[in-house]
Amino acid sequence: MPQIDVRTMELRQLKQHILTLATLPETEAPVVSCYLALSAGAVADRNEFEAQVAALKIGSRGMSRRDLADAIKPIEAYLATELSPEAKGLAVFSRAGDTPYFLPLPVHISLPNWIVADSTPNLFHLVELKDSYHRYVLMICSETRARILEVNLGAVTAELWRQRPETRQRVGRTWTKRHYQHHRRGRAEQFLKEKVAVLERLMSSEGHVHLILAGDRRITDRLRRELPEHLLAQLVGVIPASSTSRDDTDVVQSTIASLIAAEQTESHETVDELLYQLRQGHLAAAGTKATHRALYCGQADVVVIAKQYAPGLGWTCGECGFTELEQPRPDTSCPECDARALHDFDIKEAIVRMAERHGCIVEVVNESEPLQRLGGIGCLLRYRLSDSCV
Ligand SMILES: [Zn+2]
Structure with missing residues (x-):
């Protein structure tokens, strides 16, 4: 086992x-x-x-x-x-x-x-889990401390970086109050810049594309202004968190909602792309039959499924492979080869399984009116569907 x-x-x-x-x-x-x-x-x-x-x-x-x-x-x-x-x-x-x-x-x-x-x-629930919970980088920061964590499927899997401040003692007793405050402001700015540099390096070296910031609002606002354009584009959430808490479990839990929201935005963008490609008449298919065919022929690239998609059962002939998705199963024998080896299958599961076997991206979309109108399912194609594959 x-x-x-x-x-x-x-x-x-x-x-x-x-x-x-x-x-x-x-x-x-x-x-x-x-x-x-x-x-x-x-x-x-x-x-x-x-x-x-x-x-x-x-x-x-x-x-x-x-x-x-x-x-x-x-x-x-x-x-x-x-x-x-x-x-x-x-x-x-x-x-x-x-x-x-x-x-x-x-x-x-x-x-x-x-x-x-x-x-x-x-497999559907497992595929939905894979689609919803990307791994991401979580930066928890205060004015003087920072932690950068990698979160995978809702759990912290690595502490990528931790920095603690230089302590006040090192500043020295002979400094005037004004000098000290000036030094502290400079240190804080320097500290933020350093954090962003570390973050940038870690995100790119570990291949991360999602970032969440957590901390006191003033700090996260300043940090956000320091982020270069490409990191800003990968920022999927900013959440308030106490900088004094030693346990990050609650912070990680509250980031999950941010991530699900970001994932849903991505899913809706994929639906938009699907609609665009369908209007162009090129690299897309919609509806159960066309999507099943594209997957069967190995032409699908991204499969978009409404969470509520429920096409029911199809049936297939165990002898000749004849498959029917829309008509009820005949009581007698296969209309193609006359064999009596007909059996039902779950269409949604068959589609998900083919998609995973072919290495397609599967996007599960919650509440999409346009996708529902297309029959709850569609796919983007690697290349145009040809008539040679049926
Ligand atoms: Zn048959």
Whole structure:
């Protein structure tokens, strides 16, 4: 069983796990995907979880009850013994049968309670998590102290830099009060300039593109004026914080809201780009069918999905691969090859899985009227859709 430490789980690792899950070969046995909100080292709503498990066991037709029960057992064992009090959410994927699989992913962010069994892992919530919580740099500053932290998926993963002031004793007793105050003002300005220089170097060397400032308003305002243009463009939030607090947990928590807001702005910009490309008639596709086709043909680059997108089930023929997204599944046989191997699939999950397999960017958008009008989904293309791929 892979050991995943909630304190060190980073966006990079989450991306790797998503790719593993998106490419997990199917077997006869179902994969149980379970998402949970945690609280103080336990399942936040135990009753809801148990009700969902019971409903899953009753409702999963066409699956081996034994495989299903055997997949749920290690999840319950993990919940009983392995939960870290620091984790606020858990995504866990479990399969029994001949090729068992078990992957628990504890995270610092609460997840919706959701359990489902299918032939492949259910990835949407994980992909949404990846899209919403970028890693970012947080600078907490006062007039004399500064800390620069790297935050990944809601947790501090590195202290990149810390500076403490020169103490007053070093100024010397012989200075006059005026001389001292002048010196102090000069020091404070110098201190800010130095901080910005360090920040600039760290952001570019570590490949960061999001910055949040926290601290006393007067200081953050001055700091902001010192930021060069390109850092200002990467600033996604400024939050008030007490400079005397020794614990940065609350500061980190309050930056999350800033980041989600910035992420939503980015998502809406992607929708604007999608609309522009559609008007130009070039590098975009919209709606379930066109997006599915672009992904199937490997032409999609960025997939834009409304959070509320719910296209339901499609069906496919296990024999010839004929796939239908809009018409109901016939009771009899495949209209193309007459085989009786037709089975349903979750369209949204199939789209997300293809997008991850192809390394596309997936933008999840909350509340976008224009995107809803396009059917809740669309994509930007690497190159123009050709008729040769169907
Ligand atoms: Zn067929």
